[in-house]
Amino acid sequence: MRSFTWKSLSIALVFALGSVSPHPGWAASPAPVSGEHGMVVTAQHLASDIGIEVLKKGGNAVDAAVAVGYALAVVYPTAGNIGGGGFMTIRFKDGRTTFLDFRERAPLAATKTMYLDDKGDLVKGLSTEGYLAVGVPGPVAGFEFARSRYGSRPLKELMEPAIGLAREGFVLEQGDVGAFERAAKRLAKDPAAAAIFLKADSMPFAAGDRLVQADLATTLASIAEEGPDAFYKGGIADRIVKASVEKGGILSKQDFERYRVRELEPVKCNYRGYDIVSSPPPSSGGVIICEILNILEGYPLAYLGYGSAETVHAMVEAMRHAYVDRNTALGDPDFVENPVAQFTDKAYAREIRERIDPFKAGVSEALTPADFAESKETTHYSIIDDEGNAVAVTYTLNGSFGAGVVAPGTGILLNNEMDDFTAKPGAPNLYGLVQGEANAIAPGKTPLSSMSPTIITRDGKPFMVIGSPGGARIITITLEAILNVIDHGMNIQEAVDAPRIHHQWLPDKVFMEPYALSPDTLKLLATMGHDVQIDENWKIWGQATGILVGGGSVSEIEAGGGARYNGAVDSRIGAGAARGY
Numbered sequence: 100m101r102s103f104t105w106k107s108l109s110i111a112l113v114f115a116l117g118s119v120s121p122h123p124g125w126a127a128s129p130a131p132v133s134g135e136h137g138m139v140v141t142a143q144h145l146a147s148d149i150g151i152e153v154l155k156k157g158g159n160a161v162d163a164a165v166a167v168g169y170a171l172a173v174v175y176p177t178a179g180n181i182g183g184g185g186f187m188t189i190r191f192k193d194g195r196t197t198f199l200d201f202r203e204r205a206p207l208a209a210t211k212t213m214y215l216d217d218k219g220d221l222v223k224g225l226s227t228e229g230y231l232a233v234g235v236p237g238p239v240a241g242f243e244f245a246r247s248r249y250g251s252r253p254l255k256e257l258m259e260p261a262i263g264l265a266r267e268g269f270v271l272e273q274g275d276v277g278a279f280e281r282a283a284k285r286l287a288k289d290p291a292a293a294a295i296f297l298k299a300d301s302m303p304f305a306a307g308d309r310l311v312q313a314d315l316a317t318t319l320a321s322i323a324e325e326g327p328d329a330f331y332k333g334g335i336a337d338r339i340v341k342a343s344v345e346k347g348g349i350l351s352k353q354d355f356e357r358y359r360v361r362e363l364e365p366v367k368c369n370y371r372g373y374d375i376v377s378s379p380p381p382s383s384g385g386v387i388i389c390e391i392l393n394i395l396e397g398y399p400l401a402y403l404g405y406g407s408a409e410t411v412h413a414m415v416e417a418m419r420h421a422y423v424d425r426n427t428a429l430g431d432p433d434f435v436e437n438p439v440a441q442f443t444d445k446a447y448a449r450e451i452r453e454r455i456d457p458f459k460a461g462v463s464e465a466l467t468p469a470d471f472a473e474s475k476e477t478t479h480y481s482i483i484d485d486e487g488n489a490v491a492v493t494y495t496l497n498g499s500f501g502a503g504v505v506a507p508g509t510g511i512l513l514n515n516e517m518d519d520f521t522a523k524p525g526a527p528n529l530y531g532l533v534q535g536e537a538n539a540i541a542p543g544k545t546p547l548s549s550m551s552p553t554i555i556t557r558d559g560k561p562f563m564v565i566g567s568p569g570g571a572r573i574i575t576i577t578l579e580a581i582l583n584v585i586d587h588g589m590n591i592q593e594a595v596d597a598p599r600i601h602h603q604w605l606p607d608k609v610f611m612e613p614y615a616l617s618p619d620t621l622k623l624l625a626t627m628g629h630d631v632q633i634d635e636n637w638k639i640w641g642q643a644t645g646i647l648v649g650g651g652s653v654s655e656i657e658a659g660g661g662a663r664y665n666g667a668v669d670s671r672i673g674a675g676a677a678r679g680y
């Protein structure tokens with residue numbers, strides 16, 4: 100009955116609109132970048148160049164991921180980092196998969212109420228600005244964990260290009276400088292950050308200026324020489340702890356010494372015959388992408404069409420239900436039981452579908468008792484090598500330039516990831532997310548993330564590598580790129596460029612990127628009861644980087660005539676590049 104209702108409405112629309120192809124050509128994007136032996140797609144072209152050189156010289160995808168991770172820490176300081184944290188999803192050529200969690204941990208001195216005043220109210224800025232916002236960083240440990248187990252090249256070799264770029268500097272292009280302009284006021288507050296990321300006259304860098312990071316070059320050189328101990332046990336940790344103590348933070352040397360990378364089983368699900376491998380808790384990303392895909396599998400999205408009111412309604416309702424689960428139940432797996440099996444179960448998705456009215460918007464407040472709330476400045480990169488090893492990395496400082504502080508002498512920007520914890524149940528965080536107890540602050544705990552480095556296979560072969568920044572929207576951005584390829588027939592470039600929508604349970608609004616939906620569609624959605632709001636802040640809509648294998652689109656793959664690797668950097672990224680060879 101339900102499917103008849105859905106279908107009949109569509110048939111009426113098809114008749115009203117004339118002939119509608121289920122896979123409309125989008126054709127508003129340039130062609131994907133092609134390659135036969137390897138592909139590296141990152142948010143900064145110099146980092147992509149470094150990654151592809153590693154592959155050309157015979158390094159594998161993990162080697163390239165390590166080299167790119169260090170390079171982005173130099174050439175993309177708004178999000179690339181060694182002072183933050185992240186995740187790496189790996190699919191090896193033989194089909195094995197793994198997931199590395201090198202996200203921040205809360206300092207041992209952290210407490211559940213550390214961002215509240217005597218009255219129990221949130222103190223604005225404490226979890227986002229300065230040293231109290233800083234979690235114990237993980238990338239140096241994470242990259243070495245990956246390289247020593249799964250890479251094939253010496254650390255020094257992989258770090259050399261990043262060290263050179265930090266020491267000699269690089270010329271900023273138009274696509275690089277926006278982030279410096281937007282962060283100038285914050286960076287000016289910390290003398291060590293201002294000395295590096297602002298010009299002598301306190302003005303932001305402009306296109307054509309050279310950014311030199313001498314302290315960071317020395318820091319990176321000592322890591323290249325001594326390995327992670329230089330960071331976690333040596334002078335680098337000492338400098339960070341000293342600055343933290345002097346400026347009101349709670350980081351201790353013990354926090355650094357006890358930092359450990361976690362190797363976890365990735366979350367897996369199947370969507371219309373495609374096998375999805377993505378991030379498990381402490382990320383909500385993979386679980387919630389799988390939950391939404393499972394719900395949407397019951398709707399004929401290809402038939403309903405990209406951007407139609409029915410497709411958007413189904414997506415919004417699936418997002419609404421999945422984000423309740425995200426925000427109330429998920430957290431660090433060492434501290435809470437995560438109902439991953441339940442949330443990724445197809446029967447559970449069926450139950451949710453039964454509760455979705457095909458003609459009427461749901462009401463978020465009605466979904467669960469009101470016991471219950473992430474930054475857009477994250478970065479994702481996608482890599483595949485000649486042997487078919489695929490790596491997806493998303494890492495972050497949380498906010499742009501993190502907490503806006505650099506420990507003097509290190510050149511390292513520090514994160515403000517503590518804001519991803521629930522500072523106060525029910526109060527929205529940096530991304531407007533309202534969250535619950537499962538993500539409460541505790542010593543050594545990792546805040547819940549949305550980062551979703553994802554690898555998809557079909558018939559046991561690599562199909563897609565995808566991910567994005569975007570805070571709480573990382574999940575829906577990654578999801579929409581997947582739907583655009585699998586359901587709507589877009590090529591990988593079209594799929595990452597296409598305008599987006601987002602719903603996260605609370606606030607109970609459908610956010611849409613300008614031009615994502617036609618006035619006709621908006622009218623239909625309003626009739627259903629959806630409150631749609633155009634979100635013009637382009638920064639919030641993420642910057643996906645993806646690779647499709649065997650062709651630029653599903654139809655090209657099926658026709659068997661496409662390039663082996665097809666890379667696409669989101670057109671929303673100013674300085675990114677896909678490089679293939």
Ligand code: GLY
Nearest residue numbers: 474497548549550
């Ligand atoms: N700070 C963004 C995330 O981890 O999801």
